[in-house]
Amino acid sequence: MTEMNMIEAINFTLKQEMEKDENVLILGEDIGRNGGVFRATDGLVDTFGERRVVDTPLAESAIIGTAVGMAVRGLKPVAEIQFLGFIYESMDQIAAQAARIRFRSAGNYHAPMVIRAPYSGGVKTPELHSDSLEALFMHSAGIKVIMPSTPSDAKGLLSAAIADPDPVLFLEPMKLYRALRENVEEERFTIEIGEANVVMEGSDITLISWGAAMAETKKAVQMLEENGYSIELIDLRTIVPLDEETIIDSVMKTSRCVVVHEAVKSAGVGAEISAIINEKALFYISAPVLRVTGYDSPYPVATVENEWIPSMDRIVREVKHVWELSLD
Amino acid sequence: MNWIEPNIIDVNPLQQLNEQGILTGETSISDEEKLEIYKWMVKARRFDELAVKFQRQGRIGTYAPLIGQEAAQVGSAFALEKKDWIFPSYREAGACFVRGTKPSSFFKYAMGHLHGGILKEERIFPVQIIIGAQTLHAAGSAWADQYKTNGAVSVAYVGDGATSQGDFHEALNFASVFQLPVIYFVQNNQWAISVPYHKQTNSQSIAQKALAYGMTGVQVDGNDAVAVYETMKQARSLAREGKPVLIEALTHRMGPHTTSDDPSKYRSREADEAWDKKDPIFRYRKWLEGLQLWSEEEEQDLNASIEEELKQAFNEAAETTTASLGEALGHVYEKPTNRLKEQILEWEGSGESK
Ligand SMILES: Cc1ncc(C[n+]2csc(CCOP(=O)(O)OP(=O)(O)O)c2C)c(N)n1
Numbered sequence: 001m002t003e004m005n006m007i008e009a010i011n012f013t014l015k016q017e018m019e020k021d022e023n024v025l026i027l028g029e030d031i032g033r034n035g036g037v038f039r040a041t042d043g044l045v046d047t048f049g050e051r052r053v054v055d056t057p058l059a060e061s062a063i064i065g066t067a068v069g070m071a072v073r074g075l076k077p078v079a080e081i082q083f084l085g086f087i088y089e090s091m092d093q094i095a096a097q098a099a100r101i102r103f104r105s106a107g108n109y110h111a112p113m114v115i116r117a118p119y120s121g122g123v124k125t126p127e128l129h130s131d132s133l134e135a136l137f138m139h140s141a142g143i144k145v146i147m148p149s150t151p152s153d154a155k156g157l158l159s160a161a162i163a164d165p166d167p168v169l170f171l172e173p174m175k176l177y178r179a180l181r182e183n184v185e186e187e188r189f190t191i192e193i194g195e196a197n198v199v200m201e202g203s204d205i206t207l208i209s210w211g212a213a214m215a216e217t218k219k220a221v222q223m224l225e226e227n228g229y230s231i232e233l234i235d236l237r238t239i240v241p242l243d244e245e246t247i248i249d250s251v252m253k254t255s256r257c258v259v260v261h262e263a264v265k266s267a268g269v270g271a272e273i274s275a276i277i278n279e280k281a282l283f284y285i286s287a288p289v290l291r292v293t294g295y296d297s298p299y300p301v302a303t304v305e306n307e308w309i310p311s312m313d314r315i316v317r318e319v320k321h322v323w324e325l326s327l328d
Numbered sequence: 329m330n331w332i333e334p335n336i337i338d339v340n341p342l343q344q345l346n347e348q349g350i351l352t353g354e355t356s357i358s359d360e361e362k363l364e365i366y367k368w369m370v371k372a373r374r375f376d377e378l379a380v381k382f383q384r385q386g387r388i389g390t391y392a393p394l395i396g397q398e399a400a401q402v403g404s405a406f407a408l409e410k411k412d413w414i415f416p417s418y419r420e421a422g423a424c425f426v427r428g429t430k431p432s433s434f435f436k437y438a439m440g441h442l443h444g445g446i447l448k449e450e451r452i453f454p455v456q457i458i459i460g461a462q463t464l465h466a467a468g469s470a471w472a473d474q475y476k477t478n479g480a481v482s483v484a485y486v487g488d489g490a491t492s493q494g495d496f497h498e499a500l501n502f503a504s505v506f507q508l509p510v511i512y513f514v515q516n517n518q519w520a521i522s523v524p525y526h527k528q529t530n531s532q533s534i535a536q537k538a539l540a541y542g543m544t545g546v547q548v549d550g551n552d553a554v555a556v557y558e559t560m561k562q563a564r565s566l567a568r569e570g571k572p573v574l575i576e577a578l579t580h581r582m583g584p585h586t587t588s589d590d591p592s593k594y595r596s597r598e599a600d601e602a603w604d605k606k607d608p609i610f611r612y613r614k615w616l617e618g619l620q621l622w623s624e625e626e627e628q629d630l631n632a633s634i635e636e637e638l639k640q641a642f643n644e645a646a647e648t649t650t651a652s653l654g655e656a657l658g659h660v661y662e663k664p665t666n667r668l669k670e671q672i673l674e675w676e677g678s679g680e681s682k
Contacts, residue, residue, distance in 0.1 A: 033594040034522030057492035057528050058459055058520050086458065089493070124389050124440060126418065128457045266667060295653070295671045297660040302389055302440025303650040307675070314678065 001183040006176055009151035009184050010040045010116075013158045014078065016188055018048055021076060024162060027054040027063055028080030028116075037082060038118060038177055060089035064115065068098045068167075071113035076162060084119035084171060085128035085299075091136075098167040099142030113168070114161045120173040120212030120262060121309050124302040130174070131299045132212070132263035134239050137169050138272065144168045144193055145239040147211035149176060152184045153237055156191030164193060173212035196243035198250070202230035205319055206250040208273060209260040210236035213310055217260045220315035229319065239269055247273060248280050255286040256322045260310050265293040287325040292318045339533040341578050342559055343549040347606050349614025355554050356561075359621060365406055365553050366616055367630060369398040369609050372422035374634045375431050376583075379421075379438060382642065383587040388438040392419045396551070396582030399608030400515045402426055403556030404483070404577070407564060411480040413469050415453045415462035416446075419515075420485050427452055431638055435645035442651035442659075459520075460486055460493030463512060467499045470510035474570065481509045481567040489520025491534050497541075500574065504543040507570035511563050514574070515550060517581035518603075522594035538574035550577030551608040554615075580606070 004012065018024045025048075026041060032055035035042030045053040056063050060081055067077035081087045087094070094115065102110040121130035137145045144166055148154040154172070161168040200221065209217040214235055221231045232250050236243065251257050257277060259270035270291035277289050292310040300308050329336075344353030357365070372394060379391045394401065401422030405414065408427075416424060421434050428450045436444030437455065446452040453469075456462040466484035473480040490496055491514060503510045514534050518525050531537060538545025544566060548559045556577055563573040580603035584591045616622035657672050658664060664672065 029520075030522045032522070035593065037521070037589075055523050055527060058489035058523070059492045059494065061494055062492070089458065126390055126457055127455075265671070295657055295675070296665070296668050297657050300653065300656045301442050301444070303442065304653040304656050305440075307653040308656075317678070 002186050003181045004151045004184045005178045005181045006148075006151045006154050006172065007038055007040055007178060009155040010158060010172065011042055011044075012186075013155045014041060015044060015047065017159060017162045018044070018052060020188065023074065024076040024078065025052040025054065025070075026078045026080065027056050027067065029056060029058055029063070029082050031055060031080050036080065038174070040116070040172075041080070060086055061093050064090040064093035064098065067113045067115070068093060068101065068111050071111040071167070072101065072109050076112060078114040078116060078162060081115060081117040083125070083129045084117040084133055085131045087117060087133065094137070094143065094167070094169070095140035099140050102166070103142060110165055111167050112165045114158075114170055115167070116170045116172060118172045118174045118177070120175045121299060121305050122175045122212070124305065125174075127301075128299075130305070132261065132294070134171060135263055135268050138240050138269060142167070144241065145171065146193060146237065147171045147173070147239055148237055149173060149211050149214035149235055150180070151182050153191060153197070153235075155184055156189050157193065157237065159188055160190035160193050163190065168193070171211060175212045176215060179215065191237070194238045194241035194243055196246040197235040197237055198232065198246065199235050200231065200233040202232040202254065204230040204254055205256040205258060205322060206232045206234060206247075206254045207258050207260065207315075207319065208234045208236060208247065210239065211262070213260045213262045216310055216312050217315055219312040220319065223312060223316055224319055229323070231319070242272070242276070244276055244280070247276065251277050251281050252284040255284055255328070256326060257285070257289045258292060258315070258318050258322055259289065260292045260315055262294050262309055264296045265291055266296050268293055286327045287322045290318045290322050334532065337532065337536045337539065339535050339547050341547045341549045342555045343552050344555040344558060345552045345611055345615055347611055349611040349618060351554065351615060353555065353558075355558060357554065357557060361406070362616060362619075362621060365402055365557065366612055366622070368402040368406065368422070368426050369553065369612065370630060371634050372398045372402060372425060373609060374631070375421060375425070375434070375638055378638050378642070379435070380583070380587060383438070387646070388435060389440055390586050390588055391438050392586045393581075393583035394419050394422050396580045396603070396608070397515055397517055398422050399553035399612065400550035400556055400577040400579045403553035404513050404560045407557045407560035408481070408483065411451070411478065412564075413451045413453070413466070413480065413482045415466040415469070415482065415484040416455060417459075417462065417485055417487065417490075418455050418457060419487070423485060424450070424452055431641035432644040435642050436648060439645060441645070441648060442656050460490035460495040462486070463490070463496050463499035464502070466510050466512070467502045467508055470503070470508035470567075470572075471506065473509055474506075479568055481511060481564055483511045483513055485513050485515065487520060488514060488516040488518070488525050488528055488534060489523065490514070491537065492528055500538070500541040500543065503572035504541040508572050509567045509570060510572045511560070511567050512572070512574045513560070514576045515579055516576050517579050519581050519585070519595070521585045521589060534576040535574060543572050543574060545574040545576070547576045547578060550579030551606045551611070553608060553612055579608075
């Protein structure tokens with residue numbers, strides 16, 4: 001066990017995976033000598049050389065498009081998009097190429113690749129650096145989407161992502177890169193993609209969150225527990241595939257659910273979760289599923305971002321609201 | 329000749345004012361304009377130094393320094409007319425000042441104010457964060473001007489890194505096919521964050537890329553405000569006739585990429601020193617002094633007045649009350665959707681509006 005923050009855990013994992021398999025290579029902007037703008041790839045070029053740690057020209061579509069070609073031909077590319085907001089540049093290569101190639105070729109080809117990208121607000125970045133865009137990819141069948149919230153989860157899930165035979169989008173909450181340190185198993189391990197983590201068991205209300213939003217959600221849970229609520233907290237960890245079973249089991253037990261995410265409300269992952277509960281556990285719930293989310297606007301300027309991001313206060317309020325709305 | 333080898337193209341930068349401040353070419357710039365250009369460059373640099381300092385003190389957010397690129401920015405913007413449009417990246421404070429942007433706007437932008445940044449009246453598009461995206465906007469704007477035959481040109485400012493983006497290539501192709509009144513002004517400052525020019529492209533120059541699109545290209549010493557100005561003037565008249573131009577201004581980003589970047593990770597002080605000798609302001613001042621247009625006393629007066637202006641600008645920005653989230657949400661659509669109205673009400677009622 002070693003104490004690591006999330007960025008160190010990611011750096012450690014990349015190194016470990018590259019040592020394990022020489023077909024793993026990483027590519028992206030400023031990931032070489034500079035070690036990535038967040039230092040996620042720090043030192044890797046010294047260890048593995050420029051053939052496996054590739055500083056590319058500034059072209060996202062090319063980074064993802066070439067990774068698709070590499071992946072189909074037997075390499076294991078781990079591509080970095082410097083900030084998630086820049087991923088739109090490569091939307092065709094991800095949604096229309098990487099995600100579809102298996103389907104389109106009736107299983108003859110597949111693209112086992114990982115795309116890493118930092119996202120999340122609360123760190124006063126310039127425009128387009130903070131957006132949470134996971135719903136776009138949930139809507140693009142053929143790609144998996146992972147969003148860890150702890151250093152250990154980041155490690156186990158990144159190893160699993162690199163081993164996965166499908167394209168995986170691995171989204172890293174910038175806000176949590178250095179926010180917490182914990183003991184992380186050094187030895188290689190994987191966490192199953194698609195398995196949510198029940199962080200805390202409780203009987204009154206199920207709170208579901210993931211990635212960056214876990215920080216405020218955890219604070220809210222503490223506050224609510226102090227106020228006498230028994231909260232079951234679920235960290236989804238993976239958006240696609242979605243761990244429906246854990247969600248449904250929990251909601252059947254608590255009969256109430258609030259989803260917290262940083263992305264905008266409309267057509268967000270929260271809407272999907274709400275629909276699933278509606279379909280599979282309607283007669284077990286005693287209140288509508290509520291969502292605490294970003295507002296339906298582009299991610300805003302720094303002076304108002306803290307009001308935009310779901311705060312502990314908003315989460316607490318919605319949980320109390322659900323409680324009041326309950327039929328039983 | 330059937331095979332086109334890359335080295336058949338010989339591109340040499342235009343220079344008119346050399347590193348020692350000696351005019352080696354000709355210029356049409358009047359004495360009054362010569363001084364104006366100088367003052368804009370000095371203002372850009374002082375602003376830059378101050379912005380970096382304020383960021384370090386935590387008084388503004390992330391800032392992208394322009395030091396070293398004053399001649400490229402001021403020389404090019406100064407050659408434009410009021411009716412022209414510019415499409416900047418995040419590093420173009422110098423060019424924007426020439427177009428009328430107040431330093432306080434830039435401070436506000438860096439502080440994350442809703443109303444920070446630049447204005448429509450200045451005919452400047454909002455600061456672009458997505459590398460290269462503005463190249464297509466400039467083509468579209470030029471298209472509109474061509475359609476309206478109003479004689480204006482559009483200028484997109486990009487870095488060398490942006491020339492790797494698909495948008496850039498699509499923009500050049502459209503500009504040329506449709507003969508648009510547009511100028512692509514690439515500040516080749518040698519670096520795209522940590523990636524040096526030679527790893528960005530294998531072309532010997534960016535200017536030569538124009539050839540593939542059937543348009544005119546030129547490389548200019550970007551630290552020479554005189555050559556940049558003259559080149560831009562000429563490009564402007566070509567563009568007006570429907571001959572788009574690609575300009576590569578060779579310059580150097582003397583500072584870090586942004587205030588959160590540490591260049592010692594990827595470049596050496598020694599390599600930078602050769603460029604320091606090409607400082608655009610130093611040579612320009614030498615030239616003015618040689619022409620008896622400038623003195624140490626005037627320099628001090630200028631510095632003092634800029635100092636005062638920038639201090640006031642910062643205070644103005646610092647005293648500006650921040651807009652509320654509710655106001656920000658009112659700018660998503662012309663009329664808020666029902667869902668947004670609901671969210672604004674929810675936000676107002678939430679007690680967080682205090
Ligand atoms: C589409 C996109 N990808 C990546 C980035 C992150 N990024 C910001 S500036 C930059 C380097 C830009 O270099 P260049 O075009 O040469 O302009 P310069 O910064 O030198 O002015 C990068 C990679 C971005 N803003 N947009």
